[in-house]
Amino acid sequence: MIRRLLTHLLRLVFIVLAIAVLNFALLKSLPGDLADVVATESGAASSEQVAELRERFGLGRSVPAQLASYVGGVLRGDLGMSFRFGEPVAQLVLGRLPATITLVGLALPISVLLGMGLGMLSARRPNGLVDAALSLLSTLGYSAPMFWTALMLIVAFGVKQPWFPVGGIRNVTAGYTGLRDLVDVLWHLVLPTATLSIYYVAIYARLYRASLIEQLAEDYIRTARAKGAREGRVMFGHALRNATLPVLTMLGLQSSAVLGGSIVIETVFAWPGLGQLSFEAVRSRDVQLLLGVLLLSGILVVLTNLLVDLLQTRLDPRIRHRSLGASS
Amino acid sequence: MKKTHTDTAATNGRGLDRRTFIELTGALLGSTVLGGVPHAAHALDKALPNTIDGAVKGGTLDALIHPEPPTLASFINTSTPGRAVFSKIFDGLLDYGPDLAPRPQLAESWETSKDGLVWTLHLRKNVFWHDGTPFTSADVKFSADVIWKKYAPTARRVLRHLASAEAPDEHTIVLTLTQSTPVLINALDAVAAPVLPKHLYEGTDVPNNPHNNAPIGTGPFVFKEWVRGSHIALERFDKYWQPGRPFLNKLTWKIITDVAGRANALETGVVQYGERNPVTFADADRFKTSDKLIVSTEGYNGFSGTLWLIPNWRDPILSNFKVRAAILHAIDRQLLTKTVWGGYAVPATGPVSSLLKPFYEPATPQYAFDKKKAEALLDEAGFPKKADGWRFKLTHDFIPFGDDYRRTGEFVRQALRAVGIDVELRSLDLATWTKNVFTDYNFQLVSSWGINWQDPQLGIEQHFWSKAESKGTPWFNASGYASQEVDALFEDAQGQTDADKRIADYKQVQKIVQRDLARLDLFEFRWFGVWDKRLRNVTDTFDHSQNNFAHVWWDQTA
Numbered sequence: 025m026i027r028r029l030l031t032h033l034l035r036l037v038f039i040v041l042a043i044a045v046l047n048f049a050l051l052k053s054l055p056g057d058l059a060d061v062v063a064t065e066s067g068a069a070s071s072e073q074v075a076e077l078r079e080r081f082g083l084g085r086s087v088p089a090q091l092a093s094y095v096g097g098v099l100r101g102d103l104g105m106s107f108r109f110g111e112p113v114a115q116l117v118l119g120r121l122p123a124t125i126t127l128v129g130l131a132l133p134i135s136v137l138l139g140m141g142l143g144m145l146s147a148r149r150p151n152g153l154v155d156a157a158l159s160l161l162s163t164l165g166y167s168a169p170m171f172w173t174a175l176m177l178i179v180a181f182g183v184k185q186p187w188f189p190v191g192g193i194r195n196v197t198a199g200y201t202g203l204r205d206l207v208d209v210l211w212h213l214v215l216p217t218a219t220l221s222i223y224y225v226a227i228y229a230r231l232y233r234a235s236l237i238e239q240l241a242e243d244y245i246r247t248a249r250a251k252g253a254r255e256g257r258v259m260f261g262h263a264l265r266n267a268t269l270p271v272l273t274m275l276g277l278q279s280s281a282v283l284g285g286s287i288v289i290e291t292v293f294a295w296p297g298l299g300q301l302s303f304e305a306v307r308s309r310d311v312q313l314l315l316g317v318l319l320l321s322g323i324l325v326v327l328t329n330l331l332v333d334l335l336q337t338r339l340d341p342r343i344r345h346r347s348l349g350a351s352s
Numbered sequence: 353m354k355k356t357h358t359d360t361a362a363t364n365g366r367g368l369d370r371r372t373f374i375e376l377t378g379a380l381l382g383s384t385v386l387g388g389v390p391h392a393a394h395a396l397d398k399a400l401p402n403t404i405d406g407a408v409k410g411g412t413l414d415a416l417i418h419p420e421p422p423t424l425a426s427f428i429n430t431s432t433p434g435r436a437v438f439s440k441i442f443d444g445l446l447d448y449g450p451d452l453a454p455r456p457q458l459a460e461s462w463e464t465s466k467d468g469l470v471w472t473l474h475l476r477k478n479v480f481w482h483d484g485t486p487f488t489s490a491d492v493k494f495s496a497d498v499i500w501k502k503y504a505p506t507a508r509r510v511l512r513h514l515a516s517a518e519a520p521d522e523h524t525i526v527l528t529l530t531q532s533t534p535v536l537i538n539a540l541d542a543v544a545a546p547v548l549p550k551h552l553y554e555g556t557d558v559p560n561n562p563h564n565n566a567p568i569g570t571g572p573f574v575f576k577e578w579v580r581g582s583h584i585a586l587e588r589f590d591k592y593w594q595p596g597r598p599f600l601n602k603l604t605w606k607i608i609t610d611v612a613g614r615a616n617a618l619e620t621g622v623v624q625y626g627e628r629n630p631v632t633f634a635d636a637d638r639f640k641t642s643d644k645l646i647v648s649t650e651g652y653n654g655f656s657g658t659l660w661l662i663p664n665w666r667d668p669i670l671s672n673f674k675v676r677a678a679i680l681h682a683i684d685r686q687l688l689t690k691t692v693w694g695g696y697a698v699p700a701t702g703p704v705s706s707l708l709k710p711f712y713e714p715a716t717p718q719y720a721f722d723k724k725k726a727e728a729l730l731d732e733a734g735f736p737k738k739a740d741g742w743r744f745k746l747t748h749d750f751i752p753f754g755d756d757y758r759r760t761g762e763f764v765r766q767a768l769r770a771v772g773i774d775v776e777l778r779s780l781d782l783a784t785w786t787k788n789v790f791t792d793y794n795f796q797l798v799s800s801w802g803i804n805w806q807d808p809q810l811g812i813e814q815h816f817w818s819k820a821e822s823k824g825t826p827w828f829n830a831s832g833y834a835s836q837e838v839d840a841l842f843e844d845a846q847g848q849t850d851a852d853k854r855i856a857d858y859k860q861v862q863k864i865v866q867r868d869l870a871r872l873d874l875f876e877f878r879w880f881g882v883w884d885k886r887l888r889n890v891t892d893t894f895d896h897s898q899n900n901f902a903h904v905w906w907d908q909t910a
Contacts, residue, residue: 054781054783054784055783055784055787055788056781056782056783056784056785056786056787056788057783057787058783060782060783060786060787060790060791060826061782061783061786062422062429063786063825063826064782064786064790064826064827065422065429065430065431070505070508070509070825071823071824071825071828073505073508073825074824074825074826075824080559105560108422108423109422109423109565109580110422110423110425110559110560110564110565111565116580119579119580120580120581123581175612178612178613178616179616182616182620183616183619183620186620189622190613190616190617190620190622191608191610191613191616191617191622192582192583192606192608192622193582196579196582196583196585196604196606197412197414197602197604290581291609291610291613292610292612292613293613294581294582294606294607294608294609294610294613294617295581296579296580296581296582296607297581300581300609301580301581304420307781307782308422308782308783309783
């Protein structure tokens with residue numbers, strides 16, 4: 025166990041360094057820099073000012089020197105300043121994190137649970153009427169582009185039938201506090217969560233369906249049935265546990281995609297999360313800020329995978345035995 | 353404020369609005385509440401007349417801002433969304449009206465010595481910073497000595513000849529110049545010549561001062577909070593110098609990056625004000641038929657601008673006048689403004705927009721749409737059609753400021769292909785584009801736009817004055833155009849104390865650069881704003897986003 029944790033931590037350090045170096049090199053290889061962007065935006069800078077900007081942003085030094093000082097900072101836990109925003113990177117990134125975590129943290133469990141339920145319904149009678157209907161729905165769910173689903177939901181339930189807010193995370197003008205604020209935030213969460221969930225429910229439903237059909241054909245299920253176990257016990261006690269393993273793997277893989285993919289949702293719903301911030305950072309060549317976002321996302325993904333790993337060993341003890349056998 | 357109305361007339365997101373009401377009472381009830389009485393639809397494309405007669409205090413305004421300002425330190429980064437917020441928090445020495453004439457703000461009156469070298473500004477008394485500290489001439493002196501000289505981009509350029517700023521008493525400031533600088537009268541607004549609190553900025557690292565993004569100003573609205581990606585909240589300043597102002601209690605800027613999201617927010621009343629083309633042209637036309645929203649192009653005379661093509665004069669093909677003339681002749685600009693810009697633009701006659709009335713010269717050489725003439729000019733220039741049907745290849749890099757600019761590029765490509773110029777349209781990101789155009793001069797044709805501001809010296813000069821060419825500085829003469837005649841006129845205007853002569857200089861400049869086709873100005877923008885029809889006094893300004901909104905009020909009778 026300790027060994028596994030250590031392996032993961034080592035991997036984390038390695039990944040963090042790799043993210044820093046790779047992205048730094050990539051961003052530096054592009055023409056133009058932050059000083060160009062800021063000066064263009066201003067529309068009135070003089071040449072001395074552009075030079076000063078470059079100096080102030082630390083862009084005057086050689087690229088290896090910039091990289092070294094950046095990595096040094098990261099190792100000391102200092103993510104640097106975002107010169108475009110005039111704020112420390114850590115502050116900007118951590119300020120945006122809660123919105124993204126809330127959205128993803130709500131949409132993913134909902135998707136997995138709903139997907140599990142729908143998958144079970146389908147797998148009970150493969151190719152039956154229920155299965156066919158659910159298959160059709162899930163195909164629609166994951167083939168519709170997310171931005172389109174989002175816009176349709178907004179038009180239907182935000183504009184034509186204004187039940188839900190069309191954007192933002194809370195009613196900022198009202199200045200609610202406490203419980204009223206919580207209700208307000210939940211209210212604002214409905215449409216974005218629904219959009220994300222429609223897509224991921226479809227995926228998880230299909231995954232569960234395939235996985236369950238496979239498990240239900242296994243010998244141990246036949247044995248269970250032969251022992252006289254009821255269908256409920258067969259499904260929940262035997263098949264589901266094993267069918268969850270591939271879903272968990274997928275969940276681990278997707279945690280990164282969800283972080284990145286929410287940029288669309290964030291834009292459409294004016295959701296103040298990480299996605300929009302990283303987009304801005306790329307656009308304006310704010311290297312320090314982008315690296316900060318990527319670092320944090322990297323750490324989140326590594327941590328999620330660690331969690332998935334632990335869950336998997338819990339669900340299927342064989343995994344632990346196998347890996348122990350391999351490492352000892 | 354109307355807190356209890358639930359009919360359609362009060363559903364604009366302030367107070368207990370429709371949305372809150374539905375949240376509280378349940379969705380089903382909502383649909384009946386919203387039924388309301390249908391109004392006869394009629395176009396609302398004119399704001400109600402600007403007046404403070406019958407103005408009532410109170411209410412809150414939720415306004416759109418897009419894109420999110422990078423910083424609120426508009427005295428360093430003067431991005432347009434940043435200015436919108438900054439100008440509510442900070443008053444300037446002067447403000448300007450729709451006619452571009454100066455209006456007193458922090459400076460009550462001013463006089464200039466005959467030779468134009470000494471400017472004396474009499475400051476308003478009983479003005480306070482938002483932290484309660486009195487505003488005095490020391491603040492202005494500090495701003496002139498430090499902020500204008502080192503940081504504020506416009507002041508730094510305009511006040512090159514500022515020798516000293518003296519404060520003989522608490523409410524007088526004397527600016528002494530080594531060369532007369534008549535443009536100064538047009539450049540003393542909150543952003544061009546910002547006045548910062550000395551007690552918070554003196555002796556600090558100005559670009560990293562913690563107050564930059566939590567500003568303390570003298571303006572009608574106090575900064576409350578900025579939640580990045582969400583909103584910027586401002587509140588009424590109770591000790592504002594003008595009694596009874598501002599009328600509004602709260603002003604909240606909402607950051608909505610998606611254009612469809614902005615349209616939805618305006619339509620549902622979540623925001624009640626958006627400016628500088630906040631929605632698509634199709635949505636603007638749709639909103640015009642709404643009986644709740646006004647779509648208007650008023651209030652932008654000091655933010656007038658043109659969209660242009662910069663031909664690279666260093667390029668062997670584009671240095672040929674006939675080629676440049678052919679390009680203009682080949683483009684149907686009437687159609688361009690109608691189709692791509694939804695009618696919110698008109699063909700330009702030169703580099704100065706007709707909205708900048710005091711300086712605009714209509715009698716300049718014109719190059720009307722005429723394909724045959726374009727082809728003939730290209731033939732004459734020595735570029736006949738080759739066997740493959742093309743005369744030559746050109747690259748065209750458009751500024752990546754959104755779809756309208758890409759579509760403009762596509763329109764131009766289509767028009768030039770029709771006369772045998774094989775145009776390759778290139779989409780670059782802003783940093784690359786900027787470096788190519790203004791640092792490396794590595795381009796053939798570039799499309800972009802610029803603002804005239806209140807004075808040609810602020811918005812026009814740098815594009816044509818050959819001495820302004822400054823490698824690596826955005827927006828400074830990238831074409832490589834150099835004309836002694838034009839240079840002499842610009843230099844005369846910089847020090848010309850006779851206002852009429854100065855205007856004549858700029859009118860002559862327009863004739864010459866249009867004769868030479870130094871730049872190919874395609875059309876003038878007609879920016880539009882969208883706002884709730886009950887909002888009064890939003891167009892009493894030279895630049896929508898830069899008015900301090902002290903006089904904006906809600907007219908519940910409208």
